Amino acid sequence: MRKERNAALAAGRNEREVVVSTGDFANPTRIVGLVVLLGCQLMGEVAVRLTAFDFPGAVVGMLLFLGVLRLVKPNLSSNLVVAPRLMLKHVNLLFIPAGVGIVVHVNRVLDNAWPLAVGLWGSWLVGLVVSGLVATVLLRGDGTRP
Amino acid sequence: MTMLGFELQGRETWDWLQASPLLGVTLTFGGYAAGRWLHAKTGSPLFQPVLVAMVLIIPVLGISGVSYSEYLRGAGYISFWLGAATVALALPLHFEWHLIRKAALPVAAGVVAGSLVSVVAAVLFTEIGGGTRELQLTMSPKAATTPVSIALSTEIGGIPALTAALTILAGITGAVCGPWVLDRIGISDLRARGIAMGTVSHGIGTARALQQSQTEGAFSALCMGLSAIATSVIVPVALAWGLA
16 A cells, blocks of 8 residues: 555656656757757767777766756756656667567577576676665765665 | 559568668567556556567567568667667766765765676676586676677677677666565665666666656666776676686
8 A cells, every 4th residue: 555655656756757748849949958968979989989998988978968967057847958858768768679689699598598597687686785785884874865 | 462453562562661660660669668558557567668578579570580680770770869868867967966976985885896796796607507608708797788798798708799688688687676676675775776776787777766766766877887887897807817
C-alpha cells in the first residue's frame, strides 16, 4: 500500500520534472538547446581526436555542456534545457539498436552461456554492492542527506 | 501476380524495404513504444523498454530474413543520438550540483572501488564458469559505457562486438534488478544508490535511476562518466599486474 503510494508519488514527481509539452517545441527558440548539445559533442569529439586522447568525445562534450550550464544557470523551462530533457526522457530508445546486435553473437553466447552468465551477473552484483556500500559509509553523517 | 488489374510487385517492394532505413527506424520505434506501453501497463521493472524491444525485434529480423547490418541502416540513425544524449547528462549534474560538490570523496571512492572489484570479478567469475582467456578479457571492461568498453576490449585482445552486447546486458541488469538489490542490502541514500548504479550499469542504469529521482539520476550520470575513466585505467593495469 505504502509502496504503491510512493510509486505514484514518484511518478507524479517525475512527470513534473521531465514532461515536455508539444507547445514547448512550437516556440522556435527551443531548438537552441539542441544546437548547443550537438555543438558540445562536436567540440568534444574534435578535441579527443586532435590530442589523440583515448577517451569518448561525448563524455568530454558532457563536461563542456556542464560548463555552459554552470555559466548560464538556466531554469527547468529555459530554451537551453528543453531539448536535452526530452532526449533524456527517451534515452532508452537509443540503446535498442546496440541491444539487438546480440543476434550477431547468438551462437557464441549460447555456446558459452554458463561462463558468460556467471561472469556478467557475478561481477555486476559485487561491483554494485561494493560501490554502494563504500559510498554509503563515506556519506554517512555528513548532514546533507537529501 | 495479377489482382484487380494491378501488377503486384512483391519481390521488388520487399527488396526496396530491406534496403530502406525506414524498416530499421520503424521497428526500433515500434519496439520502444511497445516496451513503454508494457512498462506502464504492468508497472514491473522487468519490462524494461530496451529488453522488450530486443525480444520483439530479434524474432522479426529472424523470420523476415533481415540481417543485422540491414536493420542498422535505419537503426543507425537512432543510435547516432546516443552521443548527444550522453552530453545531455550534464543536465541532472547541473541541477544537483549543490549535492555533488559536497560528495567528491564518496563519489570517487565508490567509483574506484566498484570499478576495480567489477573488473577483477569479471575475469575471475568468467574463469570459474569455465570461460577461455579470450572470454575473460571480453568480459573485463563491460561496466564502462559502450564506446569505452569496445575500445578497451579491442586494446586487450577481447571480442569487441561481444563486449558491446555484454555491456548492454550489464545495463539492462542494472535497470531491472539494481534498485531491488540496493533495497535488499539496505542502501537508501539516494546519492549512494546513484553512485552504485552509474558505476556498474552506465547509461541504461542511469535512465532507470533518473526515473527514481533526479538526485539518484545525477549521481548515476556522474559516476557513469567517472567509471569510464576508472575502467580505462584499471583494465590495462590489472592485467599488467596479474590481478586479473
